[in-house]
Amino acid sequence: MSGYTSDPRIRPQELLPWIIAIAAFFLLPEYLSLGARVLVYILFALSLDLILGYAGIITLGHSAFFGLGAYTAGILGAKYGVTDPFLQLLAAALAAALLGISTGAVILRTKALTLLMLTLAITSIVLEIANKASSLTGGADGLSGVQVAPILGLFKFDLFGRTAFIYCLVALFLGWLLIRRLLYSPFGAMLTGIRENTARMHAVGAPVYWRLVLVYTLSATMAGVAGALLTQVNQFVGLNVLGLEPSGDLLVMLILGGVGRLYGAFVGPVVYLIAQDYLAKQYPEYWYFGIGVLLVVVVLFARGGILGLVDQWWQALSRRSSSARASAR
Amino acid sequence: MRTIKIALAAALALSAFAAAAQTIKIGFITSYSGLNGNLGPYMERAVRLYIKEHQKELPPGVKIELITRDDTGPNPDKARQLAQELVVRDKVNLLAGVVFTPNALAIAPIATEAKVPFVIMNAGTAVITTRSPYIVRTSFTLWQSSYPLGEWAAKKFKTAYTLVSDFGPGHDSEEAFGKAFTAGGGKIVGAVRAPLQNPDWAAYMQRVKDAKPDCLMVFIPAGKTATAVMKNFADLGLKDAGIKLIGPGDITTDEELPNMGEVALGVITVHHYSAAATRPANKQFVADWKKEFGQNETPNFLSVGSWDGTALIFEMIKQQKGKLDAERSIEIAKQWRFDNSPRGPISIDPETRDIIQPEYLREVKKEGGHLANVEIETLGTAVKDPWKELQKKK
Numbered sequence: 001m002s003g004y005t006s007d008p009r010i011r012p013q014e015l016l017p018w019i020i021a022i023a024a025f026f027l028l029p030e031y032l033s034l035g036a037r038v039l040v041y042i043l044f045a046l047s048l049d050l051i052l053g054y055a056g057i058i059t060l061g062h063s064a065f066f067g068l069g070a071y072t073a074g075i076l077g078a079k080y081g082v083t084d085p086f087l088q089l090l091a092a093a094l095a096a097a098l099l100g101i102s103t104g105a106v107i108l109r110t111k112a113l114t115l116l117m118l119t120l121a122i123t124s125i126v127l128e129i130a131n132k133a134s135s136l137t138g139g140a141d142g143l144s145g146v147q148v149a150p151i152l153g154l155f156k157f158d159l160f161g162r163t164a165f166i167y168c169l170v171a172l173f174l175g176w177l178l179i180r181r182l183l184y185s186p187f188g189a190m191l192t193g194i195r196e197n198t199a200r201m202h203a204v205g206a207p208v209y210w211r212l213v214l215v216y217t218l219s220a221t222m223a224g225v226a227g228a229l230l231t232q233v234n235q236f237v238g239l240n241v242l243g244l245e246p247s248g249d250l251l252v253m254l255i256l257g258g259v260g261r262l263y264g265a266f267v268g269p270v271v272y273l274i275a276q277d278y279l280a281k282q283y284p285e286y287w288y289f290g291i292g293v294l295l296v297v298v299v300l301f302a303r304g305g306i307l308g309l310v311d312q313w314w315q316a317l318s319r320r321s322s323s324a325r326a327s328a329r
Numbered sequence: 330m331r332t333i334k335i336a337l338a339a340a341l342a343l344s345a346f347a348a349a350a351q352t353i354k355i356g357f358i359t360s361y362s363g364l365n366g367n368l369g370p371y372m373e374r375a376v377r378l379y380i381k382e383h384q385k386e387l388p389p390g391v392k393i394e395l396i397t398r399d400d401t402g403p404n405p406d407k408a409r410q411l412a413q414e415l416v417v418r419d420k421v422n423l424l425a426g427v428v429f430t431p432n433a434l435a436i437a438p439i440a441t442e443a444k445v446p447f448v449i450m451n452a453g454t455a456v457i458t459t460r461s462p463y464i465v466r467t468s469f470t471l472w473q474s475s476y477p478l479g480e481w482a483a484k485k486f487k488t489a490y491t492l493v494s495d496f497g498p499g500h501d502s503e504e505a506f507g508k509a510f511t512a513g514g515g516k517i518v519g520a521v522r523a524p525l526q527n528p529d530w531a532a533y534m535q536r537v538k539d540a541k542p543d544c545l546m547v548f549i550p551a552g553k554t555a556t557a558v559m560k561n562f563a564d565l566g567l568k569d570a571g572i573k574l575i576g577p578g579d580i581t582t583d584e585e586l587p588n589m590g591e592v593a594l595g596v597i598t599v600h601h602y603s604a605a606a607t608r609p610a611n612k613q614f615v616a617d618w619k620k621e622f623g624q625n626e627t628p629n630f631l632s633v634g635s636w637d638g639t640a641l642i643f644e645m646i647k648q649q650k651g652k653l654d655a656e657r658s659i660e661i662a663k664q665w666r667f668d669n670s671p672r673g674p675i676s677i678d679p680e681t682r683d684i685i686q687p688e689y690l691r692e693v694k695k696e697g698g699h700l701a702n703v704e705i706e707t708l709g710t711a712v713k714d715p716w717k718e719l720q721k722k723k
Binding site for chain 1 (some may be wrong): 431437438495525
């Protein structure tokens with residue numbers, strides 16, 4: 001497992017996701033818009049993994065930040081003529097960070113179920129505001145006409161999603177570098193400590209509450225950026241970026257991939273969104289059933305998510321080969 | 330010389346073969362799951378039935394391939410993504426379908442950017458057709474039903490209360506009815522908007538009851554939600570309090586009437602289509618529907634919008650002999666008249682690309698042991714979208 005104590009250098013297998021992504025760009029030109037969505041959700045899942053998997057903050061309200069980021073970028077692009085993609089990202093990050101620190105400072109004094117309900121309440125409130133402020137957000141009809149200028153004045157967001165894919169890939173790469181750096185730092189070790197034994201972390205003099213607020217704000221910021229990316233890719237914002245459902249979906253993706261492991265956040269969204277895309281195409285009337293079956297199977301047979309399963313197999317395989325070697329001796 | 334001849338013959342044969350293998354791909358997006366997910370099949374069935382019955386009329390060698398996708402209810406984000414994929418991956422010639430307005434609005438920019446004609450077979454907010462020059466609508470607008478309803482109601486009632494779903498069509502319905510009703514001398518005593526995905530109507534109904542209006546105008550998306558509204562209307566005693574329930578035809582869709590039961594009796598609506606209509610074209614349509622899908626099945630207004638939309642698509646294909654050009658298709662749509670629609674003669678307004686159609690005043694009555702929307706009066710034979718007419722005057 002990754003952590004402060006392990007070697008912080010990037011191992012060769014950690015380059016695998018990036019190689020796959022670049023290969024996908026060249027090999028699957030028709031799937032790039034789906035690809036860009038997957039990348040956005042990976043970034044979103046990473047942000048959740050940081051607080052859920054590492055700091056142990058359970059939340060059903062992470063979509064509040066994602067949605068706020070999405071709407072911030074969208075409203076700027078549709079109503080105020082701020083079309084520069086980086087400015088939109090920056091504004092979204094700031095807005096999400098602000099919401100993160102202000103709500104985090106209140107709700108992180110609570111734990112477990114209370115915390116869960118509070119996070120849910122926050123995203124519901126944001127959802128209701130977005131629904132009611134329809135002159136700004138378009139309400140249930142959604143916010144259309146979001147303008148996004150070409151990146152650096154050169155790369156226009158095209159119908160095929162080429163620009164969007166590369167743009168999201170770069171954003172995800174930077175997000176991944178940042179999170180990876182965090183997890184391998186003393187800060188990351190402290191988070192794991194808080195998750196495993198809060199009382200002891202208090203005892204060793206760690207500022208538990210402030211660490212939690214900080215990581216919560218960081219995660220919120222990242223979720224806000226992911227939301228803004230989605231807006232820019234879609235050039236549209238709908239209410240479905242907010243509320244329980246997207247939070248739940250995200251949680252499902254993370255559980256699918258494996259919670260508390262950096263690459264669980266990579267595997268989950270890929271499997272979930274591709275399965276969704278495939279099933280919805282094959283069986284437009286019954287595709288939810290397929291998703292349901294997938295979930296049941298994972299929860300029953302792969303408790304640590306898909307990566308947990310891979311781990312188990314790997315261990316079983318190496319145990320067998322070592323025992324085979326022992327008996328050969 | 331001979332080789333050239335052979336080569337020419339081969340080329341001819343090849344081109345003939347290419348023409349023969351002409352396939353028109355229609356990207357069909359509708360709702361099979363989520364809020365009112367039962368409505369999607371009513372649209373798809375109509376499209377498939379039309380294709381089945383009229384396939385022979387297509388130019389020789391031309392085939393239609395229908396690619397269906399689920400937008401999961403009012404989910405504009407998903408709809409946009411599906412439309413994009415249909416255009417990029419499946420390279421469809423046309424986009425069609427769509428139950429919900431937000432989804433149609435989200436797809437509009439894709440139609441414009443990709444230059445793909447987009448035939449709207451249900452979504453009824455007035456503004457939709459202005460969002461892309463490639464949009465044609467064969468369904469209806471809420472203004473078309475709610476405005477005449479308001480005019481009619483103003484003659485019968487003094488006060489009205491409106492209850493609508495809080496999204497595009499709801500706002501349209503509220504505004505259209507309100508405008509016509511007050512212009513006719515009526516008074517709106519209260520207007521409330523309920524969230525689109527609202528599970529509980531009791532609180533709203535209680536407020537209406539306390540306000541004691543002569544009539545309550547309701548718009549909610551067609552389907553199961555309407556049944557819930559009806560039940561609450563009766564349970565809270567609004568019917569006994571003498572409040573008349575009226576609305577656009579969305580609230581008494583033909584397939585939901587059996588689920589509503591006695592409550593629905595006497596509800597007055599204005600709409601373009603009732604499965605109980607006695608026009609020969611409609612009788613034929615309903616009979617074919619029952620023959621294809623079972624005796625207990627009934628088409629509804631979504632089916633008719635899709636049926637007529639498919640007829641329009643056929644016209645585009647026939648006139649262009651199977652080679653679709655976006656601009657040309659839209660031109661054909663603008664000139665389109667269809668006298669044989671189950672709802673009566675319809676056409677497309679060349680200025681707005683929106684539908685012109687008859688509107689009927691209907692009452693829910695018992696006919697042969699079943700509840701039905703019985704047409705009691707024709708309010709107009711060629712109603713244009715009133716919203717667009719009002720915009721022009723401004």
